[in-house]
Amino acid sequence: MKNAFYAQSGGVTSVINCSAYGLFNGFKKHFPNSNIFVGKNGIVGLIEDEIYDLNKTQKSLDLLLDSPGGMFGSCRYKLPDPESESSFYEKIFKKFEDRNIGYFFYNGGNDSADTCLKIHQAAKILNFDLCAIAIPKTIDNDLAVTDNCPGFGSVAKYIAISAKEASLDIKSMCKTSTKVFILEVMGRHAGWIAAAGELANQNGNHVHKILLPEVPFDETKFLNGVSNDVDKDGFSVVIASEGLKNSSGELYSNSREKDSFGHAQLGGLAPKLAELVNKNLNIKYHWSVSDYLQRSARHISSKTDVEQAIAVGEIAANMAVEAKSGYMPIIKRLGNEPYKWEIDFGDLNEIANKEKVLPDNFISNCGFRITDEGISYLSPLIQGESYPKYKNGLPSYEQLDLHF
Amino acid sequence: MKNAFYAQSGGVTSVINCSAYGLFNGFKKHFPNSNIFVGKNGIVGLIEDEIYDLNKTQKSLDLLLDSPGGMFGSCRYKLPDPESESSFYEKIFKKFEDRNIGYFFYNGGNDSADTCLKIHQAAKILNFDLCAIAIPKTIDNDLAVTDNCPGFGSVAKYIAISAKEASLDIKSMCKTSTKVFILEVMGRHAGWIAAAGELANQNGNHVHKILLPEVPFDETKFLNGVSNDVDKDGFSVVIASEGLKNSSGELYSNSREKDSFGHAQLGGLAPKLAELVNKNLNIKYHWSVSDYLQRSARHISSKTDVEQAIAVGEIAANMAVEAKSGYMPIIKRLGNEPYKWEIDFGDLNEIANKEKVLPDNFISNCGFRITDEGISYLSPLIQGESYPKYKNGLPSYEQLDLHF
Numbered sequence: 001m002k003n004a005f006y007a008q009s010g011g012v013t014s015v016i017n018c019s020a021y022g023l024f025n026g027f028k029k030h031f032p033n034s035n036i037f038v039g040k041n042g043i044v045g046l047i048e049d050e051i052y053d054l055n056k057t058q059k060s061l062d063l064l065l066d067s068p069g070g071m072f073g074s075c076r077y078k079l080p081d082p083e084s085e086s087s088f089y090e091k092i093f094k095k096f097e098d099r100n101i102g103y104f105f106y107n108g109g110n111d112s113a114d115t116c117l118k119i120h121q122a123a124k125i126l127n128f129d130l131c132a133i134a135i136p137k138t139i140d141n142d143l144a145v146t147d148n149c150p151g152f153g154s155v156a157k158y159i160a161i162s163a164k165e166a167s168l169d170i171k172s173m174c175k176t177s178t179k180v181f182i183l184e185v186m187g188r189h190a191g192w193i194a195a196a197g198e199l200a201n202q203n204g205n206h207v208h209k210i211l212l213p214e215v216p217f218d219e220t221k222f223l224n225g226v227s228n229d230v231d232k233d234g235f236s237v238v239i240a241s242e243g244l245k246n247s248s249g250e251l252y253s254n255s256r257e258k259d260s261f262g263h264a265q266l267g268g269l270a271p272k273l274a275e276l277v278n279k280n281l282n283i284k285y286h287w288s289v290s291d292y293l294q295r296s297a298r299h300i301s302s303k304t305d306v307e308q309a310i311a312v313g314e315i316a317a318n319m320a321v322e323a324k325s326g327y328m329p330i331i332k333r334l335g336n337e338p339y340k341w342e343i344d345f346g347d348l349n350e351i352a353n354k355e356k357v358l359p360d361n362f363i364s365n366c367g368f369r370i371t372d373e374g375i376s377y378l379s380p381l382i383q384g385e386s387y388p389k390y391k392n393g394l395p396s397y398e399q400l401d402l403h404f
Numbered sequence: 405m406k407n408a409f410y411a412q413s414g415g416v417t418s419v420i421n422c423s424a425y426g427l428f429n430g431f432k433k434h435f436p437n438s439n440i441f442v443g444k445n446g447i448v449g450l451i452e453d454e455i456y457d458l459n460k461t462q463k464s465l466d467l468l469l470d471s472p473g474g475m476f477g478s479c480r481y482k483l484p485d486p487e488s489e490s491s492f493y494e495k496i497f498k499k500f501e502d503r504n505i506g507y508f509f510y511n512g513g514n515d516s517a518d519t520c521l522k523i524h525q526a527a528k529i530l531n532f533d534l535c536a537i538a539i540p541k542t543i544d545n546d547l548a549v550t551d552n553c554p555g556f557g558s559v560a561k562y563i564a565i566s567a568k569e570a571s572l573d574i575k576s577m578c579k580t581s582t583k584v585f586i587l588e589v590m591g592r593h594a595g596w597i598a599a600a601g602e603l604a605n606q607n608g609n610h611v612h613k614i615l616l617p618e619v620p621f622d623e624t625k626f627l628n629g630v631s632n633d634v635d636k637d638g639f640s641v642v643i644a645s646e647g648l649k650n651s652s653g654e655l656y657s658n659s660r661e662k663d664s665f666g667h668a669q670l671g672g673l674a675p676k677l678a679e680l681v682n683k684n685l686n687i688k689y690h691w692s693v694s695d696y697l698q699r700s701a702r703h704i705s706s707k708t709d710v711e712q713a714i715a716v717g718e719i720a721a722n723m724a725v726e727a728k729s730g731y732m733p734i735i736k737r738l739g740n741e742p743y744k745w746e747i748d749f750g751d752l753n754e755i756a757n758k759e760k761v762l763p764d765n766f767i768s769n770c771g772f773r774i775t776d777e778g779i780s781y782l783s784p785l786i787q788g789e790s791y792p793k794y795k796n797g798l799p800s801y802e803q804l805d806l807h808f
Contacts, residue, residue, distance in 0.1 A: 008576070011577070012573055012576045012577065014569070040579075041576075041579035041580065042580075044579060044580060067572060068569050068572050068573065069569070069571075069572030069573045069574075069575060069576045070576030070577075071576075073575070073576050073579055074576045074577055074579075075577075075579055075580040075581070076577075076580050076581045077580055157797060157798075160797070160798055161703050161798055161799060162697050162701070164798060164799070164801060165418075165472050165473070165696075165697065165700035165701055165702060165703065165799075165801075166695075166696040166697055166700050167473075168471060168472050168473030168700060168801060169416055169472065169473045169696045169699065169700040170473075170696065171473060171477070172412070172416045172445075172473045172474030172475075172477050172478045173415070173416065173474075173478055173479075173480075175444075175445035175448060175477055175478075175479055176445065176446075176448060176479040176480050176481055177479070177480045181695075181696055183697075199797070199798065200798070202796060202798065203795075203798075203800070203801075203802070204803070268675055270693075271672055271675065286695050286696055287693065287695060288693050288694060288695035288696060288697050289674075289691065289692050289693045290692060290694075290697065291570075291690050291691060291692035292569075292570040292573045292574065292585055292690055292692060293566050293569065293570055293587075293692050293694065293697075295573065296569035296570050296572060296573040297566070297569055298569060299565050299569065299704055300703055300704070302797065379796070379797065382797035382798070383796070383797045384797070385791075385794060387789075387791070390789060391607075392606060392783070392787070393561060393564070393603070393706065393783065393786035393787045393788070394561075394564055394565055394568060394603065394604070394606065394607075394786070395565060395568070395569075396607070397568060397569075397572060397607075398607070399608070
């Protein structure tokens with residue numbers, strides 16, 4: 001029986017470790033005599049020979065269910081082209097051979113699906129017996145083929161709750177003080193996370209404007225809108241995607257750094273919008289940038305998201321039995337009321353490096369709100385609470401003991 | 405029997421409504437035939453004749469226990485000097501006379517204690533029969549006399565949890581990506597909220613640097629420290645008070661606007677620190693500004709904080725029976741292990757407009773950490789969870805029906 005290699009990749013989520021839990025339990029069930037190796041910091045651990053042996057871990061794997069972040073470390077690392085740089089893959093496969101590894105599981109988003117697909121392709125080219133399966137994970141919810149992505153439901157819940165809470169705060173203050181609150185959320189090209197702000201409105205008017213990367217930003221229209229909100233409700237709450245673009249398609253915020261995939265490092269949109277409001281409307285503002293807080297907030301993860309994150313891991317193990325190399329378990333929505341889903345699988349060629357943005361019918365005509373269709377899509381994903389265990393006033397988030 | 409007037413003032417908290425609940429229940433017990441009037445938007449409601457009659461509210465006051473923000477609206481409004489502008493107070497007291505109000509309860513922080521003290525002093529000067537009692541509330545934890553302030557325990561819990569979560573996130577990413585994470589928290593002159601970041605370290609090294617307004621900021625020492633953290637742990641997590649000052653006592657961030665008390669509007673420290681790190685150490689960073697999110701996060705309020713917020717309200721009603729005008733219920737710590745506390749009372753002359761900063765023995769010699777004494781003080785305040793009720797994936801935070 002062949003052993004397995006698993007690694008986590010890309011930006012982590014509050015439930016990525018739940019997928020590891022699902023996979024490990026599923027794989028052990030199907031391959032009771034096999035071992036699981038885990039790359040420290042994603043594929044980099046494999047390249048640098050930092051590989052954990054899960055057999056040596058003493059603590060219970062149940063700890064994975066409760067802890068945010070990537071228990072084994074993640075990475076942003078682009079693999080070379082399998083056709084032109086086969087020597088790179090020969091080295092990788094030598095490492096697999098040494099450990100009798102026949103199953104490669106890579107847990108990540110678009111870029112990670114690209115990594116997994118390249119490993120799959122290289123194995124074909126080099127005639128190496130390997131089953132490479134990607135496990136979906138991204139708070140951005142922008143993976144193609146799957147209905148939604150594990151990690152997104154929890155960040156959606158966090159943003160909806162935070163927006164509702166901040167809205168009740170500013171509502172209290174607006175008479176004599178702050179009248180505009182701007183919350184900057186993640187989302188480079190797709191506005192899924194910002195869209196979740198609309199869920200705060202199920203019981204009252206808490207969020208007034210949602211700024212999406214899909215809708216070119218019009219300063220005048222925005223300022224008029226905010227001014228109307230303040231006239232009507234006394235305040236305006238704005239949820240803004242970091243990837244907001246102007247009509248020329250350029251980032252509205254200033255970007256500076258780029259990562260190894262060439263993506264710009266974002267941030268700084270909220271203060272820019274706040275200044276715009278202050279300069280033109282002379283209104284007192286507050287702004288917040290949730291950044292890592294939103295994607296690591298395991299304390300308020302969606303129960304639905306936790307369940308789906310476990311499920312994609314479990315099904316990935318099933319797919320190993322069926323030797324479905326080059327595929328990824330995906331979530332398929334069967335119905336909205338009541339919400340029903342099952343796990344299907346998708347071809348990595350249709351997933352790697354692709355991005356799914358908000359469909360037009362989810363965006364209101366004014367461009368600042370989410371339609372009922374969008375709400376019907378989003379709402380099931382934040383259902384249920386999955387509280388971690390607490391110790392001394394804090395979530396315990398106990399870490400596994402890991403050994404090379 | 406005289407009636408009561410209650411209002412909320414200053415920046416709101418996630419548990420200020422719990423104090424209203426405690427007061428209303430206590431007052432009704434002691435004065436079953438009296439009515440309670442509530443100012444909309446603090447003292448401004450009184451001035452502008454926007455006064456709720458609590459008798460007309462149909463929904464259960466239990467809703468107050470669950471909802472963040474100020475249920476009745478708050479304000480930032482400075483009252484005139486009682487000696488030189490007694491005509492202002494004559495008008496106020498006429499409104500009280502019209503409604504047979506003999507008890508004035510004002511729920512707020514330093515500035516609100518000033519408001520309550522002025523009302524108390526004006527009543528003496530004008531020989532008006534009024535019992536004016538302040539009820540403490542501030543996330544800043546900077547009120548004098550009281551051991552701690554209702555509202556602080558919950559924001560401390562939020563910051564400690566968020567810091568721990570973000571730390572697990574960056575720990576996953578630091579190998580190939582982000583190595584420094586900066587979280588900007590509230591705190592103009594006192595570093596209590598930033599200090600709570602130290603609580604994240606009870607089980608591992610999650611927070612490396614705490615930047616306090618009490619410690620003049622030294623760029624070189626900070627950069628060397630961050631560089632050492634990254635060398636040692638691979639990453640550095642920094643919790644920074646918005647009110648961080650340089651060695652000349654000037655705000656390190658740029659301030660622009662001022663509120664009606666002359667306080668500068670802060671914000672923008674985190675991106676400035678991030679730029680400093682990036683420019684000098686060439687390290688990839690992320691930063692977050694929690695702003696309103698931290699002080700409205702009822703979803704993760706401290707149970708201890710909720711209990712104390714209710715208690716100060718209840719005891720304020722007792723103090724009305726004893727006619728303790730010009731006083732405020734305060735929290736007195738009786739012991740740390742186990743944590744014991746009781747409610748005592750303090751003279752508003754010793755509280756109004758005063759600010760309690762972190763004592764020297766709570767700050768480590770390096771200036772970047774909190775000592776064991778500080779931890780012993782902080783830790784009891786975040787104990788216990790007090791989850792709100794959820795509906796459809798979100799805290800319900802139902803609002804009272806309010807009628808003039």
